[in-house]
Amino acid sequence: MKKELTFLNYILYSIAFFILLPNSMKEVPFVVLGLFSIFLFSKDRKMDRKVFLALGLFFAVNLISLLYSKDFAYGLRRIEGFLPLLYLTFSYCVFSKMDVRFTKKFVENWILIFNGSNVVFLTIVSFYFYYKNIPITYNTIRTVFDEIPWINMHPIYLSIVSVLGILSSIYIFRENLKKCSFLIFANVGLLFLTGARATFIGFFIILFLVLLFGKLSSKIKFSVAVISCFLIYFLFAFNSDFKKRFNEMIIPVSYAAVNTNNSTSVRIAVWDCGIQKIKSSNPIIGNGIGDVPSILQECYDAEYPELGKFYNTHNQYFSILLGTGWIGLLSFLLFFVYLFIDALKNKNNFLIVLVLFYLYIFNFENIIERKYGILIMLFFVFFVFNIFTKPANKPVEIA
Incomplete structure (x- = not known):
């Protein structure tokens, strides 16, 4: 067993380098973890089968939807993207x-x-x-995040990685935040540079929840609250680009008409098409996982030709309703209901906060429709804030 646990160590530590792994290799350590889980299962045949069936239901629903998808090829690619739901759930x-x-x-x-x-x-x-020799502006920073060779990542996913970094730092060093203050500030800086407004707002919501429910001393809670207030003031007072992005969201006249240079107006147009198509879709089973982009494109071409090719619904719930209807959405929510109930039962406040954060961010982004989005989400809810911290009856310790 010692050799197996040493190998497990290597797998888990390799996942910790997630953001630095080349995009073509990001999934490799997760797949190895899944294969290693199959090896362990073959030895003692122990696993929580009921939980696997419950958590794997969403994947099964999407797989079945291929049967009535017109665009089978695209649907198959989406199923391939959802494979972590199967093998990481099995590992868990x-x-x-x-x-x-x-x-x-x-x-x-x-x-x-x-x-x-x-x-x-x-x-x-x-x-x-x-x-x-790139000029440093807010827009060029966001562009470089998405285009830097090998490790490029869309700003919204980078912002989520930064929030996970902050939350995990607070979790492990909650008794002495001075030990991780540099890491927290670095992650806050990364979050700020991404310009992801939804994640930025979500970050302060979960920070409030951590301060409210986390087992932190009153002194630490007060210090974090004061620093947060100062940070908000600093960002809005001294960064005009950041302030402009939030003004786009707050001032209705700025998104009254579609403007491809105004992300809020684009998002509202996309949401409008999503809602229109949901209303005309089969409410029970949807249109099939493969047909969501083409159905949305019909609306974009007719209602908002300025958008061009813009497939993403920018709302995970809308995307699921279009693809697999209420059956898909309920099976998806069952996944998080289980995690939430399990967290409540084990008094795992940080997992509760993380589940709420993802349920919030799904309103603004299709997080699970990119591999690195679903991989890091599953690993944190299954391992970092779950298995890593669960006591065992007869433990074999992994140091």
Whole structure:
């Protein structure tokens, strides 16, 4: 068993370098974890089958929807993108039945590596700007995030990674935040540079929840609250681009008509088409996972030709309703209801906060429709704030 646990260590530590792994290899350690889970299962046949069926239901619903999708080829690609729902859920159900406990030292090291990788990513981006002699503006920073070779990532997903870094740092060092203050500020800087408004607002919501429910001293809660207020003031008072992006969202006249340079107006147009098509779709089973882009494109071409090709609904719930109807949405929500109830039962306040954060962010982005979005989400809800911290009956400790 010792050799197996050492190998498991290597797998989990490799996942901690997530943001620095080349995009073509980001899924590799997760797949290895899934295969390793199959190996462990073959030895003792232990896994939580009921939970696997419940959590795997959403994947099954999408798979069945291929039968009535007109665009089978695209639907098949979407199913391939949802495969982590199958193999990471399987891993979770296998490890939840094993008598393995991760030591505090291991969890602390994993979180330090994960957050340290975020810092290295920011450093690489800085050198890239210098090497390419790119003028530093808010828009060029966001563009470089999405275009830097090998490790490029859309700003919204980077913003989520930064929030996960902040939350995990607070979790592991909640008794002494001074130890991770640099990592927290670096992640806040990354969040700020992404310009992701929904995540930025969500960050302060979950920060409030952590302060309210987290087991932190009154002194730390007061310090974090004061620093947060100062940070908000600083961002809006001294960064005109950041302030402009929020003004676009707050002032209705700025998005009264579609303007491709105004992301809020684009989002509202996309939401409008999503709602229109949901109303005309089969409410029970939807249109099939493969047909969502073409159905939306029909509306964009007719109602908002300025958008051109703009497939994403920018709302995970709308996308699910279009693809698999209420059956799909309910099976998707069942996934999070289970996690929420399990977190309540185990008094896992940080998992509760994380589940609420994702349920919030799904209103603005299709998080699970990009591989790195679904991979990091599943790993944090299944492992970082779940298995990593669960006590075992007869533990074999992993240091």
